[in-house]
Amino acid sequence: MTASITVLSKIKPPLRWEPVSGDFTQDFLESKSKDPNGPRIEDLTCGEDSVLHEAQRILGRCLPPTEAAGRETGLVIGYVQSGKTMSFETVISLARDNGFGVVIVFAGTKKNLREQSEDRLTKDLGIDEGDNWYHFSNPALNVASQIDDKIEAWKKNKKRKKAILITVLKHVDHLENLAKVLDKLPLDGVPVLVIDDESDQASLNTNAAKIRDKKVSAKEKSTTYDRICVVRDKIPHHSFLQYTATPQANLLVAQADLLNPSFAELVTPGAAYTGGKAFFKHNPGLVIDIPAKEVPSKTNVVSAAPKSLISALRYFLLAAAQHALTKVKGKDRNRSMMVHPAMQTSSHKDYKRWMDKSYKTLKSYVERQFPKDPAEVASRFQAEYDSLKSTYPDLKPLAELIEAMVSDVFGEVNCVEVNGTPDAEKKVKWKSIPYWILVGGAKLDRGYTVEGLAITYMPRPLGNSPAADTLQQRARFFGYKKDYLGLCRIFVQGDVREAFSDYVDHEDFIRTALERHRGKSLKEWRRDFILDALLKPTRPNVVGLGTRRIAVDGWMVPRALQRDSDSAESNRKLLAGIEKSWKAKYGPARNASEFSRFKGTKSVSPNFVIEGVPLKAVLEDFLLQIEVRDATDAEEHSAILIGLADLLREKPDLKVDVFLMNNLEAQYRTRDAGRGFPAGHPNAPMNQYFSQTAGAINDRSFFSPDRLSLQLRRFNLGTRTRDSSSADILNVTWFALNVPKDLRRDTHVEDRD
Structure with missing residues (x-):
């Protein structure tokens, strides 16, 4: 602990205060290190890029809990699927150690994302079995008296009494209810931490274009943005942390925004992380183009499963078979495939039908024919096998993989829709079955974690004016995949591949600029961003693509x-x-x-x-x-x-x-x-x-x-x-x-x- 404080004291510019890592934080980090798929405790706690040190930097730039009142806004930037949730869970634990009585988490805009976040917070922070937290999900006015009692108890004994964790869906009604609840609470003298997960989505004022076109008054606020501002106005002492992997809107068009951050900090991914550079710069063989003729559109009717989709299925079955032959009990338990065609749920049903039929046909063929003519069956997988072998030299022999398909994979595959339709709004229970094929759209975008994702089939077109951050948030294939990166494949159209490649340069430029100005005033960062000669890689699409x-x-x-x-x-x-x-x-x-x-x-x-x-x-x-x-x-x-x-x-x-x-x-x-x-x-x-x-x-x-x-x-x-x-x-x-x-x-x- 002394070494940690010594390092914190040397940070430039200096922190506003130095958060102490106490029992709550240590218990949390130790529990994460004991998870079969978790990092080592040394990776979590040692070094300037460790999760703990970065969390201390982030909280140390927030409003000190000893101050009577005030507000602070900060921006925390990571990569897609890089560990942002781990970061803010550590910040929450530190807040608990350092005298914050209430933590509020805006857990995304979609029900499945809120449930995913709540499940993880409940598990990781020990909410159900521990003595640290009272948890309230989407609280309404009828629970205000309960929360009031808990806050009064916390005030009397801050170290021993539970603090309050509130999770809320970033929707107008839920935020309005939260504001009403907060208005009834005795929050004077209670330091509050607010985490806005995926802060560039829905939180910012979306009325700028309407104001410009004189469709609404210059004072108009979009509804979600307005409710977030109202929530903040109800909290006398709070720090508001905006977490995102795509900060373009926060950084470049928010100077007049009431949520404008005053500082930015970074989340550094671990050594096993694979992001845009790994897929689109260093290993181009992992990306496969989908021919335009195989993508349904108004002018191109596709009535049967495209050949590229069937090829992607064969890649997935080979990757799943390799996993079945080499998996270690309790670790890295899943392999999955994601099919992401478009926003419209009608297209999901088409691809789900094609996938079900293709899988059933291929499964029946392999099970029936492999005992009779293994060479003929192997020939069906040969092209995909050769491709995987070139990027993953440790791939098992093809015959062994097909045997594993028959014995271990075919009975353990589940294909589901993940979207907003009533029959598809179901949780994917990752522990119940090892192999999943997910078909969906927006709910497979931002913030959703697909466990063990190996194969991505994304025929979704680039569109006429795709925002760079929106495009990047579709990259669920990023993540901690270094051990099996060579088994991954991404199927996209050619222009989408180019857009992702361009975005890598753009993202690298922004992050490099922020690293130089980490913790400094964002006004100073903005100055250097504009004047720096490195602006060239982002021109002309500094904020969005087209x-x-x-x-x-x-x-x-x-x-x-x-x-x-x-x-x-x-x-x-x-x-x-x-x-x-x-x-x-x-x-x-x-x-x-x-x-x-x-x-x-x-x-x-x-x-x-x-x-x-x-x-x-x-x-x-x-x-x-x-x-x-x-x-x-x-x-x-x-x-x-x-x-x-x-x-x-x-x-x-x-x-x-x-x-x-x-x-x-x-x-x-x-x-x-x-x-x-x-x-x-x-x-x-x-x-x-x-x-x-x-x-x-x-x-x-x-x-x-x-x-x-x-x-x-x-x-x-x-x-x-x-x-x-x-x-x-x-x-x-x-x-x-x-x-x-x-x-x-x-x-x-x-x-x-």
Whole structure:
């Protein structure tokens, strides 16, 4: 324990506090090490990449339990199927050791995922037989008094009394019920830890596109997001940890989000983990293309089981037979095959029917024919056997594998649908049967663990605009498979294979950037992410593959910008600072009247220009520092940052002409008192940014045709048109950016609508 604390004390930047690994955490980790399929205790507790050390880092960046009240938000990033659940279970155990009285887990959006998470938490934390936890699942108001009693008992003896664990489905009704329960509880002085599993799904505000298209008010929140915010408002002292393997939305489009994290930490997978690099970079022979003619579509009717599906079945039976011949009792008990055709359950029934018929036919043929003519039966499996032998040299002889199919495999295979239909909403009991074929769609996506997955058949098309994180979450074939990686095969269409391969580069870039800034402010990470030369591997699809395009072209102007007093004050200080520093470094500021293109009806312009400010300085000093706290503005601002970073990479010497409108003396505008678009917020000017005063020259005219142009200005905002005496919000910072057509960039942000 002393060594652990010594290591924690050396972490840079320093932790807010140093969580102690006590009896609860040690009992949990020891129980995991005793699991037949579990890691060694040394792997869990020793080293800076151990589960324990990383959990201490994560909790140590949260709000200390000794503080009276407050809130903190953190992002925890792992790979798909890499051990995120193990991580947050360890964080939960540490929280119990260090005086947290309540833990809330948002356990996904689907019933089967919540049940899977609850089953694991119940087993791993010893909820049923231990003395550490009271567990409440999807609590309603009628259990509030029970939880109240448990909290009061905990307050009297925090070390000996059980703490409260609440698991809740991330659905509106359940979250609303939870908020009502929390409102009745004596939570003052009770440190609470909230875990949002798969935090990029459903939790974020999905109304940005509707706000942009003026379909809803700028203040609108999507329902799940709103209920999560309400839940948080009911808890005086809490830390909110967002767990995900696909953090693009959390990192790049959430600057204005109320769930915006202030720090990020990482989950490091163990040595046996196999992810995107293992399948799509280092071992390309594990991936097999499904011919387009074998994929059903509106223009391509497929009436019988595709040849590639039958081949995948033969691969699975060989892998299952190898497992039957070599398995160790109590360990690695399953081998499975996943068929993932599409979201629609109608297609699941087609593939389930094809699979049932193909399996029944193949089983009958092998059982009948193998005793008579083993060579002829072996010839049916020869191509798949040769392929497996090339990637798994220890494969048993083909004849032995077929014998094992007959004696040990055929009677132990179960083929089921896993989807939302009433007759398919059944738990897969992994311990009851060793070999499974699962056919399904969304329920086999995000968060669902397929035990011993060896063969994946995924004819599901890439689609017109697949989000990168959504695509990655289909990769249930990632996981701790190093010992039998050579027996794995993935059947996908060619464009899906390419998309996965591209995503590996994208994921590696994001993770490498986060490793350098682990635990630091995400504002600083965002700055380096945008400016780093490594942006190239992600261009142009930084957030999604073929997602919604935002053109960085022409005038780009915020509509509401800063929506709170803290961000408004921060922006005032920012503008004051760069006004002074840029005039000193890149000045002097010249009156616009000195430039022939701005000659107009007035001999002297109120506007001044600082010519040739380096683009890097504009990005680093201003655009990456300004607080953008409106959801729609933040989305466009991300596009601006990504587009300008791409320009900077290609043309590092680019300059920007900076226009100081009205020489940065505040101009009067009527403020928007929440009366709708374009701003919809009292800290925004009600009229459009550019004045339309009479004359040949107006505000829109002040830009350089062949250069990037940045207009800076201050507003005083009041309630009455043309009556500056009504101004009650002073020195509001505003800006506008103009991008010439020859410097135009198209960027992509993930459309959460």
